[in-house]
Amino acid sequence: MADQPSQRDQTPDDEFPIPPAARYEPGPLTPILAVYYLLLTGAGVALIALAPDLREAGVLVIAVALGLAPIALHRARTQSAPPADLRPVMRALEHAAKRMSQMAQEGGLSEAAKRVLHRRExxxxxxxxxxxxxxxxxxxxxxxxxxxxxxxxxxxxxxxxxxxxxxxxxxxxLDRTVSDAVERLDALISERRWEDAYDEAARIQRLYPDSPRVDTLRDRVDQARGRYKLDLERRFLHAAQRDEVDRAMDLLKQLDQYLTETEAEKLREVARGVVSKARENLGARFKLLVEDAEWAQAVGVGERIMRDFPNTRMAEEVREMIDTLRARASGDTPQAASR
Missing domain, CATH: 1.10.8 (Helicase, Ruva Protein; domain 3)
Structure with missing residues (x-):
């Protein structure tokens, strides 16, 4: 009995043992994390001190470091490696710490030195x-x-x-743009709007002087106009040769817009023959329509005679009759038309 310890000889630790989970046993990562967060905090302080323009970023770094440090240190007590869910955060913070440290170091550099450092970027x-x-x-x-x-x-x-x-x-x-403009020019040419085509060619040349394609645009219009004039002349001569007087007269009116005095001289005799036949044909047709009492048609032919051959004796005769013919065509009596 003398060898057995009494209850008073027992230590408080034996009476109230501390659970292992409650003991503070720093894990192997604790010192590393402590140094890491101290460096991160230092980088934030350096950023505030050396780069006033980035003061808010420095404050943010310090806040992040102080906020996450207790959590990370607590979880690192009994773990031999960083937990999987914390590793991305630690990597991001490490990258941010390096970047902030770099910015802090560059805070006191001249602009030329900074350009050298960031040359590749x-x-x-x-x-x-x-x-x-x-x-x-x-x-x-x-x-x-x-x-x-x-x-x-x-x-x-x-x-x-x-x-x-x-x-x-x-x-x-430029080539695509000029191609689009030339298409619009060709549309004007196909419609035989020659004045508009010349204006468009000049506009394209002013807008795109660097394009070699615009130098010949006016020649493009000239050539198209010349081809159309030759086609008109050819069709006119064929119509006159086949004695298609009305068709030849229509072509002659169109051709008159294109021919110079010298060019017109070559066609003068043919044109005179066509005009003479057209006048004779219209005169004969007018007389037949009047004799047949086809008043409306007679008015139409008479108006054409006055328009196409205004200085002829036949046109004067038509003018003397046209009012009466119009009255009869509208249904009025000759007596009413004569008053």
């Missing part, structure tokens, strides 16, 4: 902007950035490559 950014301007068709803006790439950053080989691409794409775009 700015080069890639310029290349992307140039490509975007080319895709948008803003070639002038692209050339400005190309000069910046060559003169400020020294990437002359890249600049020459972009210049060649800009010139190629510009020419391709």
């Amino acid at each position: 700015e080069r890639e950014m310029l290349r992307r902007e140039i490509e975007q301007d080319i895709a948008d068709g803003d070639f002038e803006a692209a050339m400005v950035l190309v000069r910046e790439l060559a003169e400020r950053f020294g990437y002359r080989a890249d600049a020459e490559e972009f210049r060649a691409k800009i010139n190629r794409v510009r020419l391709e775009s």
Whole structure:
């Protein structure tokens, strides 16, 4: 009995043992995390101190570090490796810490030194902007950035490559635009709107002087007009030869808009013969219609005689009769028409 310890000799730890879960036993990651969050907090402080323009970012880094540190340290007590759900957060924070530390270190650098550090990034950014301007068709803006790439950053080989691409794409775009404009010009030519076609050709030449295709647009209109004039002349001669007087007269009226005095002289005799036959045919037809009391048709032929041959004796005779003929065509009596 003397060898057995009494209840008073027992220690409080034996009476009230501490559960293992309640004991603070730092895990192997605890020191690493502590140093990590201290560095992150230091980066935030340095950012505030050295880069006043980025003060809000520094405050955000410190807030994130202080907010996540207790949680991470608590979970790291009994774990030998970071939990899977915390690892992405730690990697993101590590990247942010490095970036903030880099920005803090650059806070005191000159602009020239910063450009040297970010030379490659700015080069890639310029290349992307140039490509975007080319895709948008803003070639002038692209050339400005190309000069910046060559003169400020020294990437002359890249600049020459972009210049060649800009010139190629510009020419391709210009060619498509000019093709569309030429299609509109051809539509005016096909409609024989010659004055509008000449105006359109001049407008295209003013808008796209760099395109070699616009130099001959006026010649294009001249040639089309000349071909149409020759076709009119050929059809007129054929109609006259076949004694198709009405058709020959219609063609002669159209041809009159194209012929110069010299050109008209070659067709004068044929034209006189056609005109004479047309006048005789109209006169004979007018007399027959009057004799047959076809008043409405007689009025139409008489008006054509007065219009096409206004200075002839036949036209004077028609003028003397036309009012009476019109009255009869409308149903009035000759006596009423004569009053």
